[in-house]
Amino acid sequence: MKIGIVGATGYGGSDLLRLLHQHPKVSDITLYSSSQEGVHIHESYPHLTNIYEQVLQPIDIDKISQQVETVFLATPPxxxxxxxxxxxxxxxxxxxxSGDLRITDRGVYQNWYKRxxxxQSIIDEAxxxxxxxxxxxxAKASIIANPGCYPTATLLALAPLVKKRLIDLDTVIIDAKSGTSGAGRSPSEMTHYSEMNENFKAYQINQHKHTPEIEQELRQWxxxxxxxTFQPHLVPMVRGIMTTIYAKAKETMTEEFLRNLYKDTYANDHFVRLRPNGMYPSTKEVFGSNYCDIGITIDERTQRIxxxxxxxxxxxxxxGQAIxxxxxxxxxxxxxxxAFTPVYP
Incomplete structure (x- = not known):
């Protein structure tokens, strides 16, 4: 298959290139950029020298349609x-x-994304x-709205409980932490080394645009x-997200019941790994991989999961999820x- 990547100079675009370069079903990759057309990709990412040295093409719809069959849009909103x-x-x-096609209600999108x-027709098709x-x-789609990073970690963690209606929804608290690559490659005061190194901060309190995405998808179930309640934080690392989620069980639940629920739910999902009883994952253990690792427990005194x-x-x-x-x-x-293992240490 011939693949196009629009927005190839961002972190998402460069990682798509890294993964697709060794995909056995991909025969050719063409890169497009509005900001660096005519530039060799290795000038932007020297780690690609002698591996992939294509010149970035302008974003021309007619030319793209003649060159590729599937397009990844790794673009800003x-x-x-x-x-x-x-x-x-x-x-x-x-x-x-990007987040442009994830929110089905245009009014909600415009309120949170401020654009x-x-x-509606293309949103409905996605x-x-x-x-x-x-x-x-x-499997039947022509347009995919790839989920956001925080929603992916959150929804995979909560889905088994929400679908079975086993938790009190008013008690759900999502405490999330991310590395700085989630903010993109463009420099900002918030992710500047002097501001972020040896620091840990909450940001966009009650305002993060992944909030309505999480709510929308949970309501499907x-x-x-x-x-x-969803609150993200920045931690001084490059890659990784950890969500620690708290919720109260509706009825008395045992640790064994909870663990069996998750084991049964994800028994056939290669990229979701459930940790053994009493063990909990860290971000380093999925670094560079397409895995989501989950650890669960319940305090049987308080029935808080x-x-x-x-x-x-x-x-x-x-x-990875896009691929x-x-x-x-x-x-x-x-x-x-x-099909590769995480990078460790």
């Missing part, structure tokens, strides 16, 4: 809203890594690409969900191009 529809009209499959939403939970729709979920935000939270969705769309094994 706002770009995908404009170019997904014309790409799809040319017969291309589109996998969007104009995509046309399938939310949470791979483990939406395979049937993904339990429409009684009101709202959730604690879930620890970790992912690499650039892989399972972006490029997992590519595999599902084409009827390939989900492990194609992703």
């Amino acid at each position: 706002g770009v995908s809203a404009e170019i997904t529809e014309p790409l799809a009209n040319k017969g291309l499959k589109v996998i969007d890594l 104009k939403a995509a046309n 399938v939310y690409g949470l791979s483990e939970w939406n395979r049937e729709k993904i 339990d429409d009684d969900l009101p709202y959730v 604690t879930i620890v979920s970790v992912i690499d935000n650039v892989v399972k939270g972006a490029s 997992q969705n590519l595999n599902i769309m084409n009827g390939w094994s989900e492990q194609e191009g992703l």
Whole structure:
């Protein structure tokens, strides 16, 4: 298959290139950029020297449609809203890594993202690409709204409980931490070395744009969900997300019941790994991989459940899950191009 990556100079785009370069079903990759067209990719990313040295192409819809079959949009919010529809009209499959197509209510999107939403027709056509939970729709889709990094870690952790309606939804608290790569490559005061090194900070309190995405998807499983408390933090590392989630059980639950629920739920999901009883994952243990590792427990005195979920935000939270969705769309094994172990230490 011939693949295009629009926005190849961002972290998500460069990681897509890293993974797709060794994908056995991908024959050719063309890179597109609005900010660095005409530049060799290795000038932006020297680690690609003598590996991949293609010149970045301008974003021209007609040319893209002649060169590739599937396009990944690793673009900032706002770009995908404009170019997904014309790409799809040319017969291309589109996998969007931005947030432009995830929120089904245009008003909600505009309120949280502070920009104009995509046309409702293209939003309605897009399938939310949470791979483990939406395979049937993904397999038939031409447009994928790839989930955000925080929602991926959160939804995989909460889905078994919410789908079975086993927790009091008013008690859900999502305490999330991310490495700085989640903020993108463009420098900012918040991610500047002097500001972030040896520091730990909460940000966008009650304002993070992944909040409505998490709520929307949880409501697909339990429409009684009101709202959730979601709070992200930045930690002084590059890759990784840890979500520590707290929720109260509706009825008395044992540790054994809880663990069996998760074991049964993810028994056939290669990329979701449940930790043994009494063990909890850390971000380093999924570094550079497409795994989501989950540790769970319940305080049987208080009936409060604690879930620890970790992912690499650039892989399972972006490029890796996008490729997992590519595999599902084409009827390939989900492990194609992703069957590698985490980098450790």
